[in-house]
C-alpha cells in the first residue's frame with residue numbers, strides 16, 4: 001500500500017479523474033476527503049470507498065470561494081488529524097468558451113475563478129496544513145493544452161491551464177525546503193464527460209484521435225495512477241514537474257497512420 005497512514009484531500013472528487021483517484025488512493029490506504037459542489041456525486045464517491053477499508057468523507061466546497069477552501073482543509077484536519085496530500089483537481093471547460101472574439105467576459109472570469117483561483121485557494125489553506133503535517137505532496141491538474149496550442153478554440157480554458165502550470169513551478173520552488181512537493185498533472189484528451197460532451201460525434205472524435213500517437217483517448221483511471229505516483233513517496237525527488245500523461249499528443253509533430 002503506497003498511501004498508508006496518509007490523508008488526502010481531492011477536489012472535483014464527484015466525477016472523472018477526481019472520483020477514480022479518490023477510489024485508488026483509498027485502496028492504497030489513504031483516508032480521503034472528497035470535495036465537490038455536486039453533493040449527490042460526491043456522496044456517491046464516498047459510498048464507493050467506505051466499507052472497503054479506508055475512510056472517506058464528503059465536503060461540499062466551491063473551490064472558487066475563499067471561505068469554502070478554508071473550510072475543506074479545516075474539516076480534513078478536524079476529522080483525520082492532518083493533511084498529507086492535496087489534489088487540486090476541480091476544473092471546468094465551459095461550453096461557451098471560444099476564441100478571443102467570441103468568449104464572453106463572464107465565461108473568462110468563471111473559468112479563471114474555478115481553474116486558477118481554485119488552485120491558489122487550495123494552496124493558500126492546504127500548504128499551512130501540509131506544513132503542520134511535516135510536509136506532503138500537492139498535485140494540480142493542468143492539461144496538455146498548457147503546453148500545446150489547440151486548433152479547437154477554448155481560450156479561457158487554455159489560459160487557465162497555463163496559469164496552473166506556471167503557478168505549480170513557483171509553488172514547487174518556494175516550498176521545496178519544507179518537504180512539500182508540488183507537481184502538475186497534465187492529462188491528454190480523456191474519454192470522460194468533460195470532453196465527450198464536445199466530441200459528441202464519431203467524426204469529431206476521429207479528428208482529435210488523429211493527433212494522438214496512441215490512437216485512443218485516455219481513461220480517468222490512468223490519470224489516477226499518475227496522481228498516485230505523484231502523491232506517494234515513489235516520486236520523492238520529483239517536484240515542479242510538468243507530468244504529461246497524454247498518449248504522446250505533445251510529443252508528436254505527425255502521428256503514424
Ligand code: NAD
Nearest residue numbers: 012014015016017036037062063090091143187190194195
Ligand atoms: P469532470 O467534469 O468529470 O469532473 C470535474 C468535477 O469537478 C465534477 O464533479 C464537478 O462537479 C467538480 N467541480 C466543478 N466546479 C467545481 C467547483 N467550483 N468546486 C468544486 N468542484 C467543482 O472532469 P474531469 O475530466 O475529471 O476533469 C478533472 C480535471 O482534469 C479538470 O481540472 C480538467 O480541466 C482536467 N482535464 C481533463 C481532461 C479531459 O479530457 N477530461 C483533459 C485535461 C485536463
